Amino acid sequence: MKQYVIYRRVSTEEQGKSGLGLDAQNRDIKLFRANFSEEPHEVLAEFEDHLSGKHDARPELQKALDLVRKTGAELLVSKLDRLSRKVSFIATLMDDPKVKLRVASMPQADKFQLHIYAALAEQEREFISARTKAALAEAKAKGTKLGGLRPKTDARNKAIQANARARAEKVAGLVQPLRAQGATFKAIADTLNASGVPTARGGRWQPSQVKRVLERLEAAE
Incomplete structure (x- = not known):
């Protein structure tokens, strides 16, 4: 067994x-x-x-x-x-x-x-980190003031992000396994629509929306 x-x-x-x-x-x-x-x-x-x-x-x-x-x-x-x-x-x-x-x-x-996937994921994280540091350095060099969001703006942004993550979690059980099997964003959108799963606004799924959902699920983990 x-x-x-x-x-x-x-x-x-x-x-x-x-x-x-x-x-x-x-x-x-x-x-x-x-x-x-x-x-x-x-x-x-x-x-x-x-x-x-x-x-x-x-x-x-x-x-x-x-x-x-x-x-x-x-x-x-x-x-x-x-x-x-x-x-x-x-x-x-x-x-x-x-x-x-x-x-x-x-x-x-x-x-x-799995070994290849782990290596590619590590390279991607390193690149994103380097890109973020470079963007911050460039903004600072141009005199852009970094950080310092107003409390209300910061709270509103956090609430929006939390709601988006919660909506993504509702369809995670469908989109993540399909993506892991190699399904395209369009194929996943078609599956959601065929299954009668609405978007957050009650509409039909588009490939770009599926992409954003998967990105949110990755970031949440």
Whole structure:
């Protein structure tokens, strides 16, 4: 019988207490088990860390890996960055013959594909960081005053962002698995429309809206 050890991670203690991020991970794992896992299967144990993915020393992850090595079960995570944001850490795990890894949002991906994905994701994060720093430096050089939003403006912006993330979460269970399987933004929009799922304003989905939803879900995690 197929056996899994489930691992989840959120970045802060506050996220762990509020459930922010955990609902999405639980949904992905549940979807994988229902639609992509071998049957029958069982979950041996579940572990959860409330730490940044930049830290390799995570006690619950270590417990999960110890159990995986001992039993031969597969380590099941919702997304690869829930395991780690460092490609070197992921590569080390993949080189371990006693560790079997399964990513719910990429159910058909093998170790080679996961390694490539981790490397590309790390490069993208480094580029975004460098681009942000360059933009701030350029703005400062031009005399632009950085930061300092009025309290009401800042609160309104945060409320708008929170509402957008909440709307994105409602369709995450459909759009993320489809995207993980290689579906285009247009194909996902067509699926949502065919399923009778309306947009936030009650209209029909467009590819650009699907793209924004996926970007919000990525940022929230």
